[in-house]
Structure formats: structure tokens, C-alpha cells
Amino acid sequence: MMISALRDRLSVRDVRRTMVNRLMLTILMLASVVAIFPLISVLVYVIQQGWPALNRDLFLLLPRPVGEVGGGMGHAFLGTLILISMASAVGIPLGIGVGLYLSEYGIGKIAVWLRFAIDLLASTPSIIIGIFAYALLVVPLKHFSALAGSLALAIMMIPTVARTTEELLKLVPIHVREAGLALGLSRRKVILRIVLRGSIGGIMTGVMLAVARAAGETAPLLFTAFNTSFWPKGIFEPIASIPVQIYNYAISPYDDWHQKAWAGALVLVLFVLLLNVMTRLILQRKPTVRE
């Protein structure tokens, strides 16, 4: 037969090569399965464990004392909302401003150092930013406070927003700016009304990613915003947040608290994934810039 004749002509080495080829390709395929398996496992557990504990009380009530059934973690949801809003109010404008400066006036010593600083900030472990916020605001005020927590989160948001802004604005072709200037617009108007406005959708993705990251951030809040089991009282008082609440509940010995931790995690994961998926959709819809 032809096949057997062909097989005879294949040397042992060739057979081995084919076998190795098949083996390695299978291994590569398995690597992808191994890589996404944890994601699926996390999602399955978060939904399975968190769903039963998800009810209206979780969002509206304060925690009850240990042993009493019921209660919720409304204070933590409100706290996270407050922390994120305050952090965004500072971090997003700063980030966009820095990104604008780097893309539109990005030459010279200050720009070089600023890029370096942004990279450095992006790679700094979040817990160390917490130490900084502690030193800057908790020590002088002698109080854990929502203010210190939002400062830490704001600092963490700056690099993400600044980088996205810079990269997207650099995609805007130079002739667009020249066209604006040729029409007699001032530089500032060209930057704000043409360059920035045209890329606002893309910049929003950076903003959303920064918010998503800040919403799940725990480490810098541990010793800045701290935690409390009451409704937020003011920006100079400690404030609860979802991630810290999940942490405290997770390491506690009570089943009821574990359940609440899963429910909190479910809400947090849904929020973060939603923002990420939206980001993806915006980026896909964005028309490509043609030269």
C-alpha cells in the first residue's frame, strides 16, 4: 500500500518530530485552558456563594451584631461610592491634565521627568501609596479619614488616566491641529475643542479602568479610610468600603459574615467586569484614525 510505503520511508526521527509536534501543540492548547480555569472558578464560586445572600437588606442595612441574623453592609456600599467619587474628583482631572500636557507640550525636562514619575507611580505597590496617604493626612489629623482613603485612591488613578489620555491624543494626526490653527483658533481651543473632544470616548475608557481598579483596591484603604460599622459621618471620619469589608468578613470565623463577604464580592466583581466590558465595547466602536 502507498501509506505503508510512505511510512517506511519516514525515518524514526521524523516520526519523533511529528509526535513532539503534536504533544507540544496540545500542551499549548492546554495552557490556555489552565489560564482561564481560575477565572471561571472564581466567577462560579462568587455567583454560587454570593447570589443567595444578595438581597435588598444587603444594600440598605447596617451590620447587626455577631450572632444576629440579617443586616447588611449598606454603609460599605455608600462608603465605597463616596471614596470613589472623591478620588475621581481629584484623580481624573489631574490625570487628564497631565496626559494633555505630555501629548501637547511633551518636550523638555519637565515632560521627561513627568513620564518617568507616571511610570514609577504606576508600578508602585498600592500598599506603599497607603503609607504615604497615612503620613500625609492621618498623622497630622490624628484620625483615620475618608479624605486620606480617597487621596490614596486618587494617586493610584492618575497614572492610568494620564497614560490613556497621552496615548490617545498622540493618535490624533498633526494635520487636525494644524487645520484648527489655520482657521485662526487659539491653541487652547484647538486642544480642548478639537483634540480632546474628539478623543473623549477613548479617554473615558482610561477613566473607567481607573475607577474599576480603585473600586476594588483594598490595601491602601486599610490604614487610611480604615473601617467602621456605621453610616459615613463625614470626610474627616473613618469610612467603610466594600473591599475592606470583604477582607474583614473573609478572615472572620462566622459563616454569616462569610456569606456577606461573597455577596459583596459578587457586586464588586459585577461592577468591575461591567466597566471592563464597556471599555472594550467603546474601544471597538471607535473609528480608526486614517492618515
Place this chain on the structure above:
Amino acid sequence: MTKAVIAGLRVVIPRVKKTSKKRDVHAGDRLFFYSLRGLGIFVLSLLALFIIYLFHLSWPALQRFGFHFLVNDQWNPVSEEFGAAAFIFGTLVSSLIALLIAVPVSVGVALFLTELSPSRPAAVIGFLVEMLAAIPSVVYGLWGIFVLVPLLRTSIEPCLRKYLGFLPFFKGAPFGVGMLAAGMILAIMITPTISAICREVFRAIPRSQREAARGLGATRWETIRLAVIRSSRLGILGAVTLGLGRALGETMAVTMVIGNRDEISWSLFAPAQTMASVIANEYTEATSDVHLSALAAVGLALFGVSFVINLFARLVIWQAKKRQAL
């Protein structure tokens, strides 16, 4: 009137008549420019302040313990003797475990996505792998406590002990929580970072290189090995280093599964402590100034290490990109 020479022609440029009221049309632009620059300088000074504060906070501990701080493995808040060696050990070992697990998997995923998979499944799998990076650290910690740790305690660790127990790494009681759990969680968390950069590196390799290998009769795997992996070793190194940088600073998930014990043990089953986890655990509870300062010094060391690692990663990736562009 101003005279000028343009392209060899003498021309006279009429000066615009100034109105009596001096109106500076560029004032707004200049204000805009300076306010943006002001923001930039503000961020720069924030960072400078950050570094100064970090030194300032850790100064008392540095003064008292000196460089001995980095090699002393005693951490005793009661007798106020502090050394960070156990935490440095914990950070290094847990990150190393993470790399051992994550590097083959991430490179494998990146290869599968760029070389083998059709484009549509590749987009889906790529998206899912990127979503691994989106899950908050504390959620991984929660999952670690209730899913990974029991699994390690009841099946994986006893199994490792049974078959590999002659190695010093797999001795002792299987607690579940400990170095191995931390390393595995970290591996999951750094996989998206490494695979994303590897994908970029692999994609930048010209198609002709693969075709050349195929044309010479290489199998698909041999093509991958010769044309793809070999020419992107530098890029892979950069990706791995960046992943290492991620692993070093990761706090919450590690804190929740590592068991938090300030001792150096060769067994991977034993509870340990990392630089980040000790800060997370003790910063709010530290009562004495020396203790706080020692924790800040641990933070400073962590900052230094992650700075160097990230700088190295960036240099390597930059070099790899430059080489590819040539």
C-alpha cells in the same frame, strides 16, 4: 517695517499696527499652558514628597538597625527588635513560585493565541485572560481562603508530600495556608500581565520568518520554537520581569492566604509573611514608634525593589522593541 530675506528675495514685511490698547491674543494660551504645566509640576512634587516621606518615616528604624535590618530575621515588637529578612525571603520565594507556575502557562497562552488559534476564539480567550487582571485582589483572597486553601490542604499538599516528600520543600504538615497557596494565587494574578506582553512580542515577529521555517520543512512546533520563541527571548524576559514586579507588590490576596508567620522555613507548606503582607497586617496595630518606622522601612525596601525590577523590565522591553524594529 521689517526687512527680511525669504528664498533670496528681499521682501518687506509690514508690521501689524498696534492698537493703543495692548491686547495680548496669546494670553489665554499662555495661561492654559502654564496651568497644565502647573498640574504636571504638582504631580511631580507629589511624587517627590512621597519619596521624602517614605524616607522620613523609616529613618528612625534605619538609624537604629542600619543595614542589619535587611539580614536580621528577628521581628519582635515586644523587645523592639526588627529585621526584615523573613519578609524579604517570603516575598522572593512566593514570587518565585508564582513565576515558576505562571511563566510556562502565560507563554503557552500567548503562543496558542498568536500562532495556533483561529482569530475569533483567540479574541474570546484573550479577553478572558485579560479579565483575570480585572478581578480585585481581595476577591482572589476570598476565593483563596475558601476554595484554593481547602483544596491544597486536602488533596494537593498531601499528594506532594507523598511523592516528593524527600525534598525539603514538601515537608511538614499540610496547613493549606502558606507559601504555596500565596505563590499559586500570585501566579494567577500575574498571568495576564506576562501573556499580554508576550503576545505583543510574538505578534511583532514578521510573518516571513515563520514562513521561512515552514518552508524548510519545520513542523509547526519547530516553527514556533525556532522562529518565534528564539527570536523573542529578550521580550519574554521583559514580560517575566514585569510579572515579577507585579508579584512583589501584591498585597491583599497574599495576606489572606499566606498564613502570616514571621519565620523562615524551607517547606512551602509552612505559613510565611511577605513585605507587603506584614505592612497590611501590622500597620494599624503598631503601637510603638519604632514598630511603625520599621514597617515603613519594609515599605521603603519594597518600593526600592519594585522600582529596580520595573526599571529593568522597561529597559529590557525597550531594548527588545528596538532590536525588532531594526
